[in-house]
Amino acid sequence: MIFIMKNSYSGRRITEKIFAVVFALLVWQAGAMLLNNSMLLVTPITMVRRLFSLCLESDFLSAVSFSFIRIVSGFLVALVIGSILAGIAGKIHLAEVVIWPFIVTIKSVPVASFIILCLIWLSSRSLSVFIAFLMVLPIIYTNMLQGIKSTDNNLLEMAELFNVNWLKKLKYIYLPQLKPYIISACSVSIGLSWKAGTAAEVIGIPEGSIGEKLYEAKVYFSSGDLLAWTFVIILASITFEKLFLFLLKYFFKGLERA
Amino acid sequence: MDIVVSKLSKSFGTNQVLVDFNITFPEQELTCLMGPSGCGKTTLLNILMGFILPDEGSVRGVPKLKSAVFQEDRLCESFNAISNIRLVCDRKVNTDKIISHLKKIGLKDSLDQPVSEFSGGMKRRVAIVRSILAKSDVLFLDEPFKGLDVETKKDAMQYLRDNMQGKTVIMVTHSIEEVKALNGRLITMSNSI
Numbered sequence: 142m143i144f145i146m147k148n149s150y151s152g153r154r155i156t157e158k159i160f161a162v163v164f165a166l167l168v169w170q171a172g173a174m175l176l177n178n179s180m181l182l183v184t185p186i187t188m189v190r191r192l193f194s195l196c197l198e199s200d201f202l203s204a205v206s207f208s209f210i211r212i213v214s215g216f217l218v219a220l221v222i223g224s225i226l227a228g229i230a231g232k233i234h235l236a237e238v239v240i241w242p243f244i245v246t247i248k249s250v251p252v253a254s255f256i257i258l259c260l261i262w263l264s265s266r267s268l269s270v271f272i273a274f275l276m277v278l279p280i281i282y283t284n285m286l287q288g289i290k291s292t293d294n295n296l297l298e299m300a301e302l303f304n305v306n307w308l309k310k311l312k313y314i315y316l317p318q319l320k321p322y323i324i325s326a327c328s329v330s331i332g333l334s335w336k337a338g339t340a341a342e343v344i345g346i347p348e349g350s351i352g353e354k355l356y357e358a359k360v361y362f363s364s365g366d367l368l369a370w371t372f373v374i375i376l377a378s379i380t381f382e383k384l385f386l387f388l389l390k391y392f393f394k395g396l397e398r399a
Numbered sequence: 400m401d402i403v404v405s406k407l408s409k410s411f412g413t414n415q416v417l418v419d420f421n422i423t424f425p426e427q428e429l430t431c432l433m434g435p436s437g438c439g440k441t442t443l444l445n446i447l448m449g450f451i452l453p454d455e456g457s458v459r460g461v462p463k464l465k466s467a468v469f470q471e472d473r474l475c476e477s478f479n480a481i482s483n484i485r486l487v488c489d490r491k492v493n494t495d496k497i498i499s500h501l502k503k504i505g506l507k508d509s510l511d512q513p514v515s516e517f518s519g520g521m522k523r524r525v526a527i528v529r530s531i532l533a534k535s536d537v538l539f540l541d542e543p544f545k546g547l548d549v550e551t552k553k554d555a556m557q558y559l560r561d562n563m564q565g566k567t568v569i570m571v572t573h574s575i576e577e578v579k580a581l582n583g584r585l586i587t588m589s590n591s592i
Binding site: 295296298299300301302303304305309313314317397 | 448449450464465466467469471473475476477478482483486487513533
């Protein structure tokens with residue numbers, strides 16, 4: 142009975158969401174029809190048509206892979222470095238104090254300032270890697286540090302008493318405790334890395350990137366191109382987020398089964 | 400080597416738990432500590448285990464290899480019983496040995512399930528087996544049979560009796576039957592110590 146109720150509840154939620162999406166598309170269509178100016182706003186159908194034609198263009202895949210590789214690299218490097226820094230800060234209070242001003246600065250400085258500053262330091266081709274890294278680092282660091290600090294002290298005492306080595310402590314105590322913190326940090330920061338990474342590309346205009354395509358859409362007043370590329374960015378971001386979180390959860394399941 | 404506690408004092412704020420407390424725990428013997436709640440039994444165990452420092456006094460002769468059943472089970476909830484025990488054991492203790500010990504204490508089923516799905520009594524028995532299979536010279540037991548029903552408690556006591564030989568054992572308990580069943584030396588603590 143409960144199973145049937147749950148099924149009907151989730152079915153209702155899906156129906157509600159479909160209805161909301163259809164409604165939003167209708168609002169978009171109505172807005173585009175009212176404006177009646179394809180430079181300002183194209184209809185959803187025009188956008189979809191443009192999306193298909195973009196997919197057939199020779200440089201579509203190379204632009205997507207150019208941005209994908211750089212933004213994902215920035216995210217992954219931030220994940221590794223943020224975790225290591227949080228591990229050190231969780232163990233040594235002095236390290237936490239020393240790292241604190243850097244993290245606060247990265248958090249508060251506007252992304253546009255970083256982009257311009259980085260354009261002076263770096264080539265525009267590696268800009269999105271660094272910007273994605275900077276946007277993700279504080280989120281990963283803060284979440285992981287919070288997770289490490291909230292590790293069950295009783296379990297740590299138990300491990301100390303039984304002389305458990307650090308590798309086993311990591312596997313049996315820290316990682317399961319950090320699981321919700323890692324998942325939440327990654328799910329927030331993946332979307333952010335894509336937003337900041339493409340913003341950096343629009344300003345830096347590296348050749349052959351999605352950012353360059355967005356910039357060209359702006360120059361030629363092509364709202365069709367702009368919306369089609371935006372859709373590609375959203376799709377790439379969501380696909381990577383779902384895939385990464387799936388692999389992360391699979392890793393934790395494997396860890397618990399091992 | 401005996402564990403010798405001399406002139407031990409410990410207070411938490413204004414609450415003096417242990418005052419000039421002296422005791423010797425003979426090597427390879429079971430000593431049972433009984434007394435009303437708040438008289439300092441668990442505090443004494445925590446000092447012996449090295450979790451808290453005394454305000455005054457000294458503790459000598461605590462072996463390096465220690466093992467314990469804590470008042471709380473202190474198990475890694477997302478892992479199964481075998482993994483929880485493997486965590487504290489060296490490589491000589493294989494899965495077959497762990498399973499045979501779990502069976503001895505009456506845990507035959509659900510061994511591949513995370514302990515978060517276990518009942519309180521099942522978790523307690525996993526904690527007891529863990530304390531036995533970990534390589535140790537001293538075993539601290541803080542109310543090890545808490546939450547076990549009569550039958551399970553009997554099995555657990557039998558299991559402990561069979562497996563704690565050769566170790567110095569210090570057990571905190573509220574039950575005189577447990578002291579008798581395990582044939583331990585009884586020390587009664589009071590709030591006025």
